[in-house]
């Protein structure tokens with residue numbers, strides 16, 4: 001597609017949509033990094049900042065929604081433009097959900113830090129988070145350059161997050177069985193792990209949107225789902 | 236994942252085309268207006284012809300009922316078939332052909348006669364009505380099919396030109412329908428109408444396609460997307476791309492199509 005639209009204000013609207021999405025993406029990434037640092041250092045102040053910071057994401061998403069609706073109603077885009085507006089709209093929803101999950105992670109971090117309880121394998125949790133952070137960075141790159149190949153790679157990386165979640169799940173179960181006084185803190189850790197696992201799913205979904213945006217077709221092979229925790233029982 | 240556009244594309248291709256154009260060239264004197272265009276028109280579907288002004292949409296549309304014959308300097312090469320028969324065969328009766336393949340123009344052009352006479356004219360010259368009652372029922376049914384009857388039932392003897400633009404356009408559709416055609420060609424039928432009158436005609440087309448095949452030239456991408464099942468994009472006298480409307484408007488193959496429908500070439 002040649003770069004410019006005949007109607008300049010159309011290009012302006014599209015560029016604004018793109019920059020709103022990118023702003024949301026960088027805030028999500030920053031929030032996740034802060035939440036992870038708060039978890040590692042049991043830093044309640046930083047955790048509180050993350051909880052507060054989520055508001056900004058919600059506002060940006062609302063702004064992006066309004067703009068997308070305006071473009072659809074007034075500009076009636078077709079073809080690549082149409083796919084671009086729709087996939088950005090949906091992907092912004094996934095980013096917003098990642099923000100919610102991050103906020104929840106920070107809330108639980110506050111609780112754990114306050115209780116000064118034994119939480120077990122925090123390191124695995126941090127590795128999971130770092131994996132998701134790297135995926136977020138790459139998915140934002142793929143969005144900016146409309147790179148369906150990179151989007152597919154990122155989407156497939158979600159399997160690694162699922163695997164880490166599986167092993168953490170087992171680890172925590174044994175931990176809780178060893179000493180029941182660990183249960184309360186471990187449950188919070190478990191939920192945080194689940195949160196991070198779901199962030200990975202959200203990124204994979206954005207990856208799918210980007211493939212559709214760039215190619216007009218949904219990726220054919222079903223994404224490899226590695227989350228096995230729903231069938232794990234220790235006895 | 237199943238690709239939805241592929242399904243509809245398949246559905247399109249299993250319907251036998253009622254008309255086919257094969258390697259059609261059209262010249263006005265020495266100037267070539269259409270180059271080597273081949274396109275199937277599926278039966279009981281709406282096909283939209285789109286493209287920038289001067290790309291040859293009207294010229295190509297007029298080939299389907301030999302309307303170009305009325306232009307002295309116009310010459311058509313290639314083959315156009317209607318139900319398997321070559322319509323440019325010298326043996327073809329052009330008047331009869333045009334009763335099978337009717338036309339509705341951009342500017343509603345009712346005859347300077349009554350509403351009734353506008354619709355009765357065709358059936359009368361084609362000898363479709365044996366009695367006065369026959370004729371009357373054809374007129375009424377055509378007006379009904381064109382969604383106009385309720386608005387004019389008590390003023391059939393008033394001049395056609397006394398109607399509003401949208402009503403006049405539906406009168407012209409009724410006139411085309413009255414001779415019981417199989418195909419109706421429409422050249423920008425809504426370009427002079429407001430959104431409500433346009434919506435009424437679009438709604439009408441949707442019901443008409445059960446009985447007729449429609450080929451419509453339109454400048455409105457939205458209209459093409461709304462009403463048609465097949466879309467053909469023309470540029471500089473060539474057919475750039477044709478196919479399932481949904482596919483053309485969500486994921487066209489050709490860059491030229493992409494650029495045009497998304498507003499990137501003049």
Ligand SMILES: Nc1ncnc2c1ncn2[C@@H]1O[C@H](COP(=O)(O)OP(=O)(O)OP(=O)(O)O)[C@@H](O)[C@H]1O
Nearest residue numbers: 263268286287288289290291292293294295306308
């Ligand atoms: N009667 C005619 N005599 C000579 N040239 C003609 C005639 N009609 C059309 N042309 C030329 O043929 C080309 C195609 O014209 P045509 O009217 O088919 O285009 P179009 O796609 O219908 O355009 P528009 O969207 O403006 O109606 C143009 O270059 C036009 O100038």
Ligand SMILES: [Mg+2]
Nearest residue numbers: 292293294452
């Ligand atoms: Mg024309």
